[in-house]
Structures are given as C-alpha cells and as structure tokens.
Amino acid sequence: MANNxxxxxxxxxxxxxxxxxxxxxxxxxxxxxxxxEDRPYHKAHKAKQLSERSAAKRNPGARSAGAGKSGPKGRxxxxxxxxxxxxxxxxxxxxxxxALHVAIRIEMDDRVKESLKLAAERGIPLLETGxxxxxxxxxxxxxxxxxxxxxxxxxxxxxxxxxxxVEKWKKGHISNAPLFVALDGITDPRNLGAIIRSVSAFSGxxxxxxxxxxxxxxxxxxxTSAGAAVRVPVARASNLNSALKQxxxxxxxxxxxxxxxxxxxxxxxxxxxxxxxxxxxxxxGLSRLVRENCDQIVSIPIDxxxxxxxxxxxxxxxxxxxxxxxxxx
Numbered sequence: 001m002a003n004n005x006x007x008x009x010x011x012x013x014x015x016x017x018x019x020x021x022x023x024x025x026x027x028x029x030x031x032x033x034x035x036x037e038d039r040p041y042h043k044a045h046k047a048k049q050l051s052e053r054s055a056a057k058r059n060p061g062a063r064s065a066g067a068g069k070s071g072p073k074g075r076x077x078x079x080x081x082x083x084x085x086x087x088x089x090x091x092x093x094x095x096x097x098x099a100l101h102v103a104i105r106i107e108m109d110d111r112v113k114e115s116l117k118l119a120a121e122r123g124i125p126l127l128e129t130g131x132x133x134x135x136x137x138x139x140x141x142x143x144x145x146x147x148x149x150x151x152x153x154x155x156x157x158x159x160x161x162x163x164x165x166v167e168k169w170k171k172g173h174i175s176n177a178p179l180f181v182a183l184d185g186i187t188d189p190r191n192l193g194a195i196i197r198s199v200s201a202f203s204g205x206x207x208x209x210x211x212x213x214x215x216x217x218x219x220x221x222x223x224t225s226a227g228a229a230v231r232v233p234v235a236r237a238s239n240l241n242s243a244l245k246q247x248x249x250x251x252x253x254x255x256x257x258x259x260x261x262x263x264x265x266x267x268x269x270x271x272x273x274x275x276x277x278x279x280x281x282x283x284x285g286l287s288r289l290v291r292e293n294c295d296q297i298v299s300i301p302i303d304x305x306x307x308x309x310x311x312x313x314x315x316x317x318x319x320x321x322x323x324x325x326x327x328x329x
Contacts, residue, residue, distance in 0.1 A: 079150040081219045082143040084111040090148055091118040094230060095222040101129040101137065103145030115146060153217035153229075158208045158237035159246050165205045166250050166274065174205075176326065178252060178274040181315055182208040184240060184290045185281040187215050192234075193224025194312035195279075200228035202319040207232060208276070210240040244293045247276050253295045254278060256286050257314050261299030265318060268298055271325035277318055279311045 081090045088111045091097070100119040106112060119126055134143050165178045181199055186192060192215045196207055209215065217234050225232075237243035244254050252274040263269075278294060280286040285308075291297065300309060300317055309317070 079152065079219055080138060081148040081150065081223075082138045082141050082146070084109070084115070084144045084146050086223070087111075087146040087148045088115045088118070090219065090223050091115055091122075091124075093223055093225075094227040095148075095219065096151055096230075097122075097124045098149040098151050099125045099127050101127050101134060101147040101149065103134055103143075104128055104130055106145040112146065148219075150219045150222070153234065155217075156206070156233045156235040158235040158243045161206050161208075161233060161235040162243075162247055162250060162252060162276075166252070169274070176203050176205075177272060179204045179319075179322065180206050180208055180247075180252070180276040181319075182237075182240060182244065182276055182278045183210070183214060183311075184278055184286055185213065185284055186279070186311055187213070187281070188311075189215050189218040189221035190224045191215070191310070191312045192217070193221040193226075193229070195315050196221070196225040196232050196234065197228045198312065198316040198319050200225075200232045201316075202323040204232065204319065207234045208237055208240070208243060209234060211236050211238050241289050241293050244276065244278070244290065248293075248295070250274075252276050254293060255318075256280075256291055256294035256297045257300070257318060258286055258291070258297045259299055259308060261297040263296055263298055265298055265300045265321050268296075268321065268325070270296065271322040272329050275322065277315065277322075279315050282308055282311055 081087050081095070087100070091100075091114075097119070100115065102112075102116070116126065129137075129147070131145075134145070134147055137143075137147055137149075162178065162180065165174070165180075168174045169176075169178055179199075179202075181195055181204060183192065183195070186195075186209075192207070192209070198204075199207055215221065217229060222229050248254055253270045254276050255268075255270065256278045258280070277298075278286065278290060280290070286294070286297075298318065300314060302309065
C-alpha cells in the first residue's frame with residue numbers, strides 16, 4: 001500500500017509562521033541617494049574635480065592660510081607663495097621666507113634660476129622636495145615646482161605701538177606727529193599691502209587691523225607692499241572701537257573717511273596733530289560704532305559720476321594731504 005495504511009495529514013488552517021521582523025533591516029535602505037557630483041564614479045564628480053583644478057590654475061599665486069589651520073580636505077596648511085612668477089616676485093620684494101622648496105628634477109628657466117640665486121643670497125634654505133609633498137603643501141594648487149614658505153607675521157599690539165610712538169614724539173625722538181591708519185572691515189590683502197606702502201611713503205608710524213573679520217599680513221599683502229611691510233609695523237587690536245577710544249585718550253584724533261563727511265579733506269585742520277585715519281570697505285564703508293568713535297568724518301572731493309574710491313586709493317590721497325599740510329607748517 002502506498003501510504004502504508006497511514007492517513008494523510010492535511011495542513012492546519014489559520015495563520016502560518018512568517019518572516020516576522022527578520023527582513024526589516026533589509027527594507028530600511030541606505031539613506032538618500034548622494035548627488036551625482038558626490039559619487040566618485042559618476043561623470044559629474046569628475047567634471048566637478050576638473051572645474052576645481054581649472055579654478056586653481058587661474059589663480060596660481062599666493063595662497064593664504066593661518067598656521068595650524070585646516071584646508072578644505074582637513075589637512076594642516078600654512079602661508080605659502082606658489083608658482084614661478086609669484087615666487088620670483090616675492091623674493092625680489094624681500095618678503096621674509098622660511099624656505100624655498102624646489103621640485104626634484106625641476107625644469108630650469110630664467111625664473112627658477114633667479115629664484116635660486118636670490119634665495120641663496122638671502123640665506124634662505126633650499127629644499128629639494130617631491131611633487132606629492134609640494135601638492136600637499138599647496139593644497140593641489142598649481143606650483144610649477146616652486147613653493148616659498150612664509151613665516152607667520154609678528155603683529156605688534158595696537159595700544160603699545162601707539163603709546164610708544166606718542167612717547168617718542170613727546171621726547172623729540174621723532175619729528176612728525178604720530179600718524180596711523182586703521183582698517184575697518186577691509187578683507188583684501190592687496191588693499192592692506194597698498195595701504196602699508198602709502199603709510200611708508202608718507203612717514204606714517206603704523207597700520208592697525210582688528211583681530212576678527214579683517215585682513216592680515218599674508219604673502220599677497222607682503223608682495224603688494226613692495227617690501228614696505230618691513231619698515232611699517234602692523235598692529236592688531238582685539239577690538240577696534242576700544243583701541244580707537246584708547247587712542248583718543250592718548251591725544252590722538254580719530255578721523256574717519258567717508259563720502260558723506262563733516263569736513264572736506266582740503267579743509268582738514270587736524271592734519272598737523274597726532275591722527276589715526278580710519279578707512280572702511282569700499283562697499284559698506286565705516287561701521288556704525290566706528291563712525292560714532294571718530295572725532296571727524298572726512299570726505300574726499302571727487303567727480304559726482306564716481307560713487308566711491310578704492311580704500312587704498314582713499315588712504316593714499318588723505319596721507320598726501322596730511323603730509324603736505326605738515327610740510328607747510
């Protein structure tokens with residue numbers, strides 16, 4: 001007998017044992033789909049990388065980053081000048097340097113030869129460095145085999161610089177009355193470099209920059225100053241408004257530059273006194289609190305068709321007028 005006399009057992013009706021929650025994790029997924037440009041094997045990702053490298057090639061000059069800061073990829077970066085033209089110009093300008101890194105088996109041209117010669121004359125260490133390390137130092141900027149390391153700038157203290165200058169003037173150790181320029185919201189290092197150059201040209205005693213939201217002495221500022229940063233001290237103020245109040249207590253008059261001023265530059269009567277000229281950014285101008293702390297707001301007469309002057313240009317014109325009045329005294 002096929003069933004050996006046994007009766008067949010039919011499946012019991014009702015609920016059966018299923019998978020329960022065993023497959024729940026598999027149904028959770030892996031989150032939102034990344035953007036195409038963030039997927040390493042997508043053509044949009046490669047296009048983004050090419051675009052970034054192209055942007056770096058268009059600006060192969062100085063790249064600024066504070067010592068110990070992290071770059072875009074989380075790597076430690078420092079102040080460097082990159083590219084053959086930028087490096088040789090920086091060395092010609094006398095920018096302080098820690099070392100000149102030269103790529104192994106670099107292809108020589110006149111710029112490389114002059115850079116090596118200038119560095120050797122100044123006693124700057126020459127280091128033969130591999131391309132991967134140069135790429136890391138410059139955060140993959142176009143360096144053309146030359147990288148100049150710049151030491152961090154040693155800022156003076158704004159209050160101490162002003163106090164020391166006033167004391168020297170009172171004792172007759174310096175003939176010109178104290179003359180400073182303070183920057184309010186200036187973020188372009190080229191503006192700072194040009195201002196330093198003007199301060200040096202017109203016998204100024206220092207430039208004051210705030211610690212926050214302000215430009216610092218970068219490689220670009222050094223280069224634009226054409227070496228004047230060696231002669232003119234740049235001081236930092238933890239709070240610009242507090243520093244201006246301290247200046248006023250020392251007998252230094254604070255003059256703000258603005259198109260809508262209380263007095264026109266040719267009519268400035270305080271030029272022969274100790275002064276600190278404050279300049280704001282070209283777009284925003286002087287901030288409200290800084291404006292309130294100024295003894296006078298000075299405007300430069302310009303053609304009505306021109307809305308405003310570049311910050312460094314406005315400072316240069318003002319310093320010339322101050323210098324002219326002091327010479328005529």
